[in-house]
Amino acid sequence: xxxxxxxxxxxxxxxxxxxxxxxxxxTTNHKDIGTLYLxxxxxxFLVGGVLALVIRAELFQPGLQFVQxxxxxxxxxxxxxxxxxxxxxxxxxxxANWLIPMQVGAPDMAxxxxxxxxxxxxxxxxGMMISTLFMEGGGPNxxxxxxxxxxxxxxxxxxxxxxxxxxLMGASSIMGSINIIATILNxxxxxxxxxxxxMFVWTWLITAYLLIAVMPVLAGAVTMMLFDIHFNTSFFNAxxxxxxxxxxxxxxxxxHPEVYIMILPAFGIVSHIIPAFARKRLFGYTSMVYxxxxxxxxxFIVWAHHMFTxxxxxxxxxxxxxxxxxxxxxxxxxxxxxxxxMWRGSMTFETPMLFAIAFVVLFTMxxxxxxxxxxxxxxxxxxxxxxxVAHFHYVLVPGALFSIIAAVYFWFPKWTGKxxxxxxxxxxxxxxFVGVNVTFFPQHxxxxxxxxxxxxxxxxxxxxxxxxxxxxxxxxGLSQVFFLYVxxxxxxxxxxxxxxSWEGAKGLEWTLPSPAPYHSFTHPPVVKDxxxxx
Amino acid sequence: MREIEQMKHQFMRTLVGMTVLxxxxxxxxxxLNLRVGVTDISRQVYDLHMIIFLICVAIGVVVFxxxxxxxxxxxxxxxxxxxxxxxxxxxELAWTIVPTIILIVMAIPATQVLIAMYDTGGEDMxxxxxxxxxxxxxxxxxxxxxxxxxxxxxMSTPREEIYNQSLKGENYLLQVDEHLRIPTNRKVRFLITxxxxxxxxxxxxxxxxxxxxxxxxxxxxxIVEEPGIYRGQCTELCGKDHGFMPIVVEVMPEAxxxxxxxxxxxxxxxxxxxIGDALTHEELMxxxxxxxxxxxxxCHLANGEGVVPVFPAIAGSAIAQGPKGEHLDLVINGVxxxxxxxxxxxxxxxxxxxxxxxxxxxxxxxVGDMTQPQDVINISNGQ
Numbered sequence: 001x002x003x004x005x006x007x008x009x010x011x012x013x014x015x016x017x018x019x020x021x022x023x024x025x026x027t028t029n030h031k032d033i034g035t036l037y038l039x040x041x042x043x044x045f046l047v048g049g050v051l052a053l054v055i056r057a058e059l060f061q062p063g064l065q066f067v068q069x070x071x072x073x074x075x076x077x078x079x080x081x082x083x084x085x086x087x088x089x090x091x092x093x094x095x096a097n098w099l100i101p102m103q104v105g106a107p108d109m110a111x112x113x114x115x116x117x118x119x120x121x122x123x124x125x126x127g128m129m130i131s132t133l134f135m136e137g138g139g140p141n142x143x144x145x146x147x148x149x150x151x152x153x154x155x156x157x158x159x160x161x162x163x164x165x166x167x168l169m170g171a172s173s174i175m176g177s178i179n180i181i182a183t184i185l186n187x188x189x190x191x192x193x194x195x196x197x198x199m200f201v202w203t204w205l206i207t208a209y210l211l212i213a214v215m216p217v218l219a220g221a222v223t224m225m226l227f228d229i230h231f232n233t234s235f236f237n238a239x240x241x242x243x244x245x246x247x248x249x250x251x252x253x254x255x256h257p258e259v260y261i262m263i264l265p266a267f268g269i270v271s272h273i274i275p276a277f278a279r280k281r282l283f284g285y286t287s288m289v290y291x292x293x294x295x296x297x298x299x300f301i302v303w304a305h306h307m308f309t310x311x312x313x314x315x316x317x318x319x320x321x322x323x324x325x326x327x328x329x330x331x332x333x334x335x336x337x338x339x340x341x342m343w344r345g346s347m348t349f350e351t352p353m354l355f356a357i358a359f360v361v362l363f364t365m366x367x368x369x370x371x372x373x374x375x376x377x378x379x380x381x382x383x384x385x386x387x388x389v390a391h392f393h394y395v396l397v398p399g400a401l402f403s404i405i406a407a408v409y410f411w412f413p414k415w416t417g418k419x420x421x422x423x424x425x426x427x428x429x430x431x432x433f434v435g436v437n438v439t440f441f442p443q444h445x446x447x448x449x450x451x452x453x454x455x456x457x458x459x460x461x462x463x464x465x466x467x468x469x470x471x472x473x474x475x476x477g478l479s480q481v482f483f484l485y486v487x488x489x490x491x492x493x494x495x496x497x498x499x500x501s502w503e504g505a506k507g508l509e510w511t512l513p514s515p516a517p518y519h520s521f522t523h524p525p526v527v528k529d530x531x532x533x534x
Numbered sequence: 535m536r537e538i539e540q541m542k543h544q545f546m547r548t549l550v551g552m553t554v555l556x557x558x559x560x561x562x563x564x565x566l567n568l569r570v571g572v573t574d575i576s577r578q579v580y581d582l583h584m585i586i587f588l589i590c591v592a593i594g595v596v597v598f599x600x601x602x603x604x605x606x607x608x609x610x611x612x613x614x615x616x617x618x619x620x621x622x623x624x625x626e627l628a629w630t631i632v633p634t635i636i637l638i639v640m641a642i643p644a645t646q647v648l649i650a651m652y653d654t655g656g657e658d659m660x661x662x663x664x665x666x667x668x669x670x671x672x673x674x675x676x677x678x679x680x681x682x683x684x685x686x687x688x689m690s691t692p693r694e695e696i697y698n699q700s701l702k703g704e705n706y707l708l709q710v711d712e713h714l715r716i717p718t719n720r721k722v723r724f725l726i727t728x729x730x731x732x733x734x735x736x737x738x739x740x741x742x743x744x745x746x747x748x749x750x751x752x753x754x755x756x757i758v759e760e761p762g763i764y765r766g767q768c769t770e771l772c773g774k775d776h777g778f779m780p781i782v783v784e785v786m787p788e789a790x791x792x793x794x795x796x797x798x799x800x801x802x803x804x805x806x807x808x809i810g811d812a813l814t815h816e817e818l819m820x821x822x823x824x825x826x827x828x829x830x831x832x833c834h835l836a837n838g839e840g841v842v843p844v845f846p847a848i849a850g851s852a853i854a855q856g857p858k859g860e861h862l863d864l865v866i867n868g869v870x871x872x873x874x875x876x877x878x879x880x881x882x883x884x885x886x887x888x889x890x891x892x893x894x895x896x897x898x899x900x901v902g903d904m905t906q907p908q909d910v911i912n913i914s915n916g917q
Binding site for chain 1: 566567568569578579582583586587590593594597598600601604605608609610611614615616617618619620621622625626629630633634637640641644645647648649651652667695696697698702704705706707708726730731732734736738741742743744745747748749750752753766767768769770771772773774775776777778841842843844872873
């Protein structure tokens with residue numbers, strides 16, 4: 001055995017990346033594929049952001065000014081789909097690709113060719129989905145939740161392309177997850193037991209299982225839609241004996257774990273950044289792991305809280321109310337642990353730390369509104385209003401998205417060998433922080449006052465809050481273009497970074513030089529407790 | 535040191551004071567908070583909302599207080615050396631058990647209100663609420679669930695206001711051609727369903743909302759004490775004009791309601807008797823234009839040009855200029871599997887005849903024939 005390893009090592013020694021376009025098309029290198037995922041998700045983030053700005057421009061004032069209602073519906077639908085499946089999820093997979101092999105001391109992902117395939121499916125999936133916007137009859141216009149029969153009998157002809165695109169995204173996610181699980185379970189350096197794994201690795205391990213469990217459910221849902229549309233079945237058609245509510249049960253059985261798929265890796269990221277800048281070991285590592293596992297388990301038994309108004313029996317309503325409320329317990333444990341990590345630390349506030357602290361505060365606010373939404377009798381008043389829009393944007397934008405941005409700043413020196421410009425980073429943070437709150441905080445009020453979501457025009461009493469919200473959205477949108485500028489400027493002319501780029505950064509990736517060599521840990525590193533546990 | 539301690543206390547007192555001020559301000563300002571509403575249920579819901587909200591605020595003040603305390607005090611720039619503790623089973627247990635207890639405290643009143651909301655039955659009257667793209671139909675039912683009176687309720691905000699060509703009225707997007715009327719102090723049961731896609735029926739002031747699902751009957755009930763006009767909107771995305779199908783409920787004193795109801799029923803019967811009478815071209819065109827504006831224009835547009843290919847054009851269409859019988863058949867029976875509804879179930883013969891006549895003689899179409907209510911009656915009778 002040792003001979004074989006030796007031979008491989010010799011072979012790989014001087015392999016740098018190939019040149020030109022071929023490098024990116026045929027790469028099996030986890031760092032290259034991570035980079036591809038990250039840039040792709042950023043491109044999708046900008047596209048989804050432009051759609052959001054169309055929405056906010058139309059809602060700036062009452063009346064119809066810029067777009068027609070049927071186009072508005074395509075904007076809300078594609079904004080949701082692109083942000084969820086095109087921006088947030090691929091960004092986390094990109095981070096997983098970059099970080100997991102380095103954090104567990106592996107030379108690469110376990111299944112490098114499948115890794116290449118799972119990325120290169122995505123541009124085609126999204127190319128196809130976005131192309132429907134230019135087809136006759138327009139693109140998906142039934143909301144990102146695509147409730148039947150609006151998405152079947154009453155859908156535009158392009159819905160078939162949408163179904164195919166969702167299948168492709170699902171295949172990509174499942175392959176990515178298999179790869180991540182195989183890497184984590186098989187390729188950890190000797191001495192890295194499960195309970196010594198970095199939190200980002202833990203959260204992604206659990207997330208990957210969630211993905212494998214629920215993406216096939218989504219695929220089943222869209223396949224049933226396909227059959228209803230083209231092959232005369234009646235899964236969701238009441239006139240043929242089908243049940244539109246069954247669609248929602250299937251969709252949300254996928255959809256609720258999906259929500260945690262978008263937040264668990266964020267928990268992992270924040271659990272690295274806060275200890276690094278507090279210069280203090282993560283508080284309650286074991287309970288953090290158990291909390292993530294509990295959240296993942298609970299995510300499978302709460303789905304119908306999205307459906308409190310469909311008309312369930314009282315016992316069903318009570319079950320889903322209680323199970324949903326329970327999620328607050330492990331989520332609270334995580335927040336308390338982060339704060340205890342900060343407590344009596346020696347904190348500095350570089351850009352990643354600012355984003356991480358904003359994450360803890362604003363995500364918790366999204367958690368509070370989530371708890372309010374869990375209370376069934378009052379949920380009737382909040383359901384499908386802007387209160388819900390405010391809630392899930394608080395957990396997804398200053399939640400998931402802020403954690404991704406924090407991760408980019410935090411590991412940027414490791415990826416590029418350059419430091420980003422701290423002043424520009426802080427400007428980016430404050431613009432984003434102000435923008436996100438000006439956009440989404442007023443939406444709590446318009447929701448409580450009774451404004452339904454997904455409407456292109458609104459009664460006059462909602463005018464003030466919508467105007468504020470639109471202003472905030474443009475501030476936020478422009479500050480992400482500024483983010484692009486900060487990144488490009490730092491790649492070109494940042495100061496050289498040290499191997500351990502942050503004083504308090506712990507973990508195997510920081511034992512490598514910056515930028516990390518194209519092939520790292522071709523020999524397993526020695527795992528020391530003080531390095532991996534902090 | 536004592537000075538710093540005092541400053542900290544001062545700071546905390548100010549913080550608490552400001553929070554209390556902010557909260558009372560928030561609760562007092564109408565448009566910042568949930569509506570109290572006008573029913574016993576809506577008031578219970580409001581109270582529950584305030585309890586949960588205040589508990590969340592209290593937790594938030596404590597948690598964020600500790601966080602910001604730490605952010606201000608435990609910084610490297612103050613020369614703090616990091617502590618080395620990283621585990622405490624006691625703390626972990628405490629912040630698992632205490633939140634669980636708080637949740638149980640929340641769940642008790644929530645369960646009580648929910649059980650109260652599910653207290654259906656014992657109703658004084660029943661109304662079927664049926665969602666269509668994009669309007670509501672209300673059917674008053676007798677004790678055997680037979681339909682005694684039914685009508686559509688369609689948004690009446692003019693297009694000029696939506697397209698900013700005229701000033702928006704006070705009830706912009708919240709006004710309909712015919713209110714749903716219910717009496718005060720009687721338990722009204724709503725049976726909610728839909729004809730095409732899923733809609734949701736919501737009157738915020740009653741504290742009730744339910745999805746209207748095709749093929750399902752959902753139940754809601756309310757008892758309103760105060761007469762008045764209460765407005766809401768559809769809250770489930772139902773296609774293009776989801777934002778334009780408001781709900782307006784007029785709650786009338788009991789005697790007034792009874793009088794309105796019997797006069798409405800007899801007016802309806804009188805209209806039934808003359809429904810087959812022939813009309814002149816002018817009468818047909820006038821009624822046809824108004825029916826078209828209410829029932830057809832949202833898809834086929836006011837100028838008849840439609841939104842191709844989803845909503846076909848009527849201007850210059852082969853059907854609107856072809857045989858009358860086929861045109862009537864399409865409008866009466868709709869097109870299965872598409873957004874074209876079977877209007878024979880929504881409109882009476884005079885309305886159907888006039889809207890078909892209008893389509894055949896407007897938007898540049900110039901067939902020149904006459905379509906009469908009797909033609910519709912003949913088709914319905916299978917002739």
